[in-house]
Amino acid sequence: MPSPVNDVEKASLGDYAHLNNDTVHSYSWENVKVTVKDRETKQPKDILSNVTGFVQAGEIIALMGPSGSGKTTLLNVLAQRDATSNAQVEKSLRVNGSTTSYQNFRKISSFVEQEDALLGALTVEETLYFSARLALPRTIPKAERIAWIEGLISAFGLRRQARDLIGTPIRKGISGGQKRRVSVASQLITSPKILFLDEPTSGLDSAASHEVMSFIRDVAKNNKLLVIASIHQPSTATFELFDKLLLLSQGRTVYNGLVSGVTQYFADLGYPTPMYMNPAEYIIDLVNTDFIQNQDEAQRRLEHLQSSWKKSEQYEAISKEISETSSHRSSRDAGVPQEKANSLMIPLTLIHRSLIKSYRDVVAYGIRIGMYVCLAILMGTVWLRLKPDQNNIQAFTNAIFFGGAFMSFMAVAYIPSFLEDRSLFIKERANGLYGPLSFMVANFIIGIPFLFLITILFSVISYWLTNFNPTGGSFWNWVLFLFLDLLAAESLVVLVSSAAPVFVIALAVTAFANGLWMSVGGFMVAPKDLNVFWRYWAHYSDYQSWVFQGMMVGEFKDRTYSCGNGCRCMFSSPLEQQCQVAGTAVLQQYGYGNDERGMWVGILISIVIAYRLIGLAIMYVKKK
Structure with missing residues (x-):
């Protein structure tokens, strides 16, 4: 397949290597071990055991193995992320033969998640533009940023799709393979030296998988990028795009070496690849013991493969490479981590991005307004033109409760939009772009005008x-309290969705909380009659x-109601002799004596502040 990166595009990418001054020649790991407590036996269990590897700049290494082999755990360890919950990790990670701090490592590396955490309402060009705004220092001129973005768009074959939307459930966007390319390109904005890919071909057909990995391979070769990718059963053509393979089974290494030598290696051990069979598929089946009836025989075969690896020439070669790199390390190799974006500008960038999303995303905003x-x-229309007489006092009260409580309840419609924003935040935070405070500040500010617009539209009509x-x-008293009601309701959604970032769970918890607030808010049972506990x-x-109190006072404090024919007033008030009921008498029934x-x-x-601070924590x- 011809290279998708022509000479002009190579120049565009190469000219901006100065964006990151670090030089990474190699990355190695020795004796990586991850231990957890077994759920059944409660005894320590190794999900990774003594895994060693070495990769050089310009190379792509594939982490492969059957389900449960530990490849995703290993990828997280190598990316210096949490391996898994409650795990004990032993590791020795070296960049250019020497250890580096976590902060510096994040500045020279990027991680592309398995799921495409992209905002569907943005175009391809805008996605890369905002990634650059969040990642690159302000000292880089705008012209250079634009040139760098255009170079990445061209390098990944996205020129024709540059102004196409990523895609939302309502509006169709680019294809799955193109989304994956955008995900990778957005992580290359800062010119990282180490790129981690979690299942980059997941959900793609063989043609799209080959397309994505071809672009990644070309960019890696032309820019001396070091790529580590977990992958599951690639096609033959895709498999051959990788330089090296690290094959795992039950947390142990079965093979680690050149992809071009894997079939010969297993053939020498007595396991030749059948003719016309995908080598990647064959070796995965070879080390997979889950579906073999004779487990004893399968385990013996696996132990033979694992022990053979320890005695192999490839193992000796890797150990020698790690040893030589460590002995020749130089302090100059560590480089100077690139300057980050101005932290004060990050919330403004997030607000700008959310504004674009707000007027394009029909699901998040248009449907909610409707x-x-x-x-x-x-x-x-249900409480249409109620007359100010005592027979309608309860109807007015019911309408006040409905207006406040149900508008608050409908804030659950914000959950999907927040979860989309949060997933993008998790990705960008993990890559060191910004923290929770910037995200929360931007999220709060961008919600204010939208909630105020909803308040005005609802109030003018109802x-x-x-x-x-x-x-x-x-009227403006009503607007004030309804606005604060929506602001608090949305803050509750943010809190709950931050604690339980699963749509169904967040929906259930938020709905329950709103039901509780409705029950104890003062309408169902007057506050003075509510039992002490609640x-x-x-x-x-x-x-x-x-x-509810604020709206009730706004309605009843300065208003009077006719007692009707016969002048039999339902509420005792100073205006009873005038055949009228003072609204203050209604307020007294609820215990709202003072304004x-x-x-x-x-x-x-x-x-509102408390909800946001808890969500931030x-x-x-x-x-x-």
Whole structure:
């Protein structure tokens, strides 16, 4: 297959090697061991045992093995990520023959996740543009950034798709293979020297897999990039694109050497590859013991393969390469880690990116706006033009509860959008671009205008249709508390989704929390009648209760209601002799005797801040 990187594109990539001043000639690992506690026996169990390897700049090594062999765990260890939960890890990792700090390692390496964590509402060009804004220092001129981005787009064969959307559930975008190329290209923005790929061909057919790996191979060769990829049963053509293979089974090495020599190696051990069979498929089946009936025989064969590797010439060659590299290491090889982007500009970049998403992503924003408008019309027509008489006092109260509680409940529609943003954040955080604080600040700021727009649209329709207190002050009081209601509800979604980043779980927990807040908010049971247990911990911490109070005071404090024919007033008030009910009498029934709206607003703001801070703390603790 001809190289997809022509001479002009090579120059574009090569001219920007100065973006990262580190020079990486080799990367090695010795005696990597990962131990966990077995769930059944409760005894220590090795999921990786004494794995050693060596790869040089410009080479691509494949980590292969059957399911459960430890290849993903090994990839995480080599990328200096968490191997697995509650694991004990022993490792010796060296760049250019010497150890390097975690901070410096993150600056010279990038990790491409198995799932394409991309924003579907952005174009290919915009995706790379924002990756550059987040990763590159401000000292690099804009013209150089653009040239670097265009060089990557051309190098990965994406020129024709540069202005195409990545794709959303509503709007079709680029193909799966093109998405994978965009994922890799976005990680090459900072010109990393070590690139880790987790199943880069997962979900792709053989043609798309070969296409993706061809581009990666060409970029690696032309830019002396060191690539380590976990991969599962590639086609013959894709398999031959790799330079080296590290084959694992049950956490131990079975082969580690050139791909071109793997068939001969196993043939010499008495396991020749059948004619016309994919070598990669054959060796995976050879070391897979899961589906063999005679487990004793399968285990003996595996032990023979593992022990043969320890005695092989390839093992000796790798040990010698590691030893020679370590003895000839030079302090000059460590280089100077590249300068990072201005931390003060990162939230602004995230806000800019979210703004583009907000007006393009129909699912995240357009459908939600339509849903809230429909809810406003529903509310306004159900409680249509209520007359200010005592028979409608309960209807007004019901409408206030509905407007606040159900608008809050519908914030669950934000969960999918937040989870998409969070998955991108997890990827970018793992690659050292920014931390949870920048993400949370940007997420909060970008939500404010959108929630205010929803508040205005809902209020303009529902408030006047329902015929709430027809004064400007009461209307803006409603807008204020409804806005704080939505702000708190969305902050709750962020908190829950940060703690449980699975859609179904986040949906269930958020819905339950909203049901609890509705029950203790003061409408179902008046606060003065609520039992002590629920009142002191739930009612006072319930943002909906403060919203309900604020809206009730806005409606009833300065409004009067007719007692109707016969002048039999349902509420005792000073206006009873005038055949009217003062709204303050209604407030007294709920225990809202004093107008303390300033304090209530302060409490709501405090609840919003508390939700965000707890969510931020969770993000700092959780790395996935």
